[in-house]
Amino acid sequence: MRPRIAIDAMGGDIGARVMVAGAALARHRHExxxxxxxxxxxxxxxALKSHPNLSAASEILHAEDVVSADAKPSQALRGSKKTSMGMAVGAVKSGDVSAAVSAGNTGALMAISKLALRTMPGIDRPALAALLPTMKDSDVVMLDLGANAECDSRNLVQFSIMGAAYSRIMHGFERPTVKLLNIGTEDGKGTGALQVAADALKSxxxxxMDFQGFTEADKISTGDVDVIVTDGFSGNIALKxxxxxxxFVTDLLKRSFLSSLRSKIGFLISRPATELLKEHLDPNNHNGAVFLGLNGxxxxxxxxxxxxxxxxAVEVAARLVEDSILERISEDLNKISNVTPLEATAK
Structure with missing residues (x-):
C-alpha cells in the first residue's frame, strides 16, 4: 500500500517551506x-516550485487558519475545522490519508487528534512515544512523554504494549525488552500503580515483549533496554x-575547545569524533514522536x-502505516490479563 500522508504545512517554526522540503526529501528516498x-x-x-518532482505526488487542501504556538488546547478545538492542523487530522479520520504529520502546538495536536480519532478499543488514554538516542546502535522507545500527567496501572500496561509494538516496527525486534521507569530496580520500590502494572506484565x-521489571533514569541512554514506560509527567521531565x-555537554565542549591555542589544536585532531557526537545527538535524526493508541x-x-x-517524521508515519501499528497493538491487547486500576483496588 502506498502511504498517503497529510502534512500540516503551516505548523512549526518555519512553516510551509521546510515542511514541503522535508516531504520532498522523504519522497526522494521512497518514491x-x-x-x-x-x-x-x-x-x-x-514552496512546491522548488520541488517539481513532488508536485505530481501531491494535492493541496486550503486551510483558512493556523493553530498558534501558544494556543490552549480548548482554543484549538473550537476552531479546528478551519485550521491546517485540524483539517490534516480530519483527513485521517475520513480515510482520505493514511497518517498526518504536524510540527505545530503539541497540546493542541493531542487534543484535536484525540477528539477526532478517539482511542482504540482497549486503550484508555493515548501516549506520546519517541525514539531517544543511546550508547548502542539502536534508539530506545520511551513513552509517555507528556500526554498524560497522571496514569494508573492499567495505563502503564497499555503503554507497554503500545511501546513494544512501536519498537518491533521501528527496530525489527521480535521481542523487545520493556522496563518501567522507577526510583529503583528492586521489586518493592515505587508506587502502587507501578507494582500492579509490573505484576500484570510478568503474569x-x-x-x-520481554518484560524485565524496573529501570532508573540514569539508564535511559545506556541502550540496555528497548522500551521504557512511565507516566507523562515523569516522562516529560526526563526528556527535558x-x-x-x-x-550542556556540547556547549561545554565548544567552550573548552576555544579556551586556548592548545585546545584549538586538540579540536582539529579530535574533530572526526566530535562530528560523530554531534551527528548522534542531532534531534533531527530522531525526529517524529507518535501519539500511540488512537484510531489513526x-x-x-x-x-x-x-x-x-x-x-x-514522515518516514516514521509511513512505517507505522505500512507495518500496521494499530493491528499489532490490538493483537497484544487481546493477550493481556485484565488489569484493575489501582484506584479500584484501593476501595
Missing part, C-alpha cells in the same frame, strides 16, 4: 509516498533533562526541525 499538503494554498504552491503470557544535558496515525515533528527532521 511511493503521496502527500496532501494542508494550509495556505499560495504559500504551499510557492501475562504470549505478549510480543536529557535534552538539557545534551546541550498522527506524528508530531519538532517545531524547529529542518528538512531532514521533517523527512524522518
Amino acid at each position: 511511493g509516498f503521496q502527500f496532501l499538503f494542508v494550509g495556505d494554498e499560495t504559500q504551499i504552491k510557492e 501475562s503470557d504470549g505478549l510480543a 533533562a536529557l535534552e538539557g544535558t545534551a546541550r 496515525v498522527v506524528v508530531k515533528s519538532h517545531g524547529s526541525a529542518d528538512e531532514k527532521g521533517v523527512a524522518n
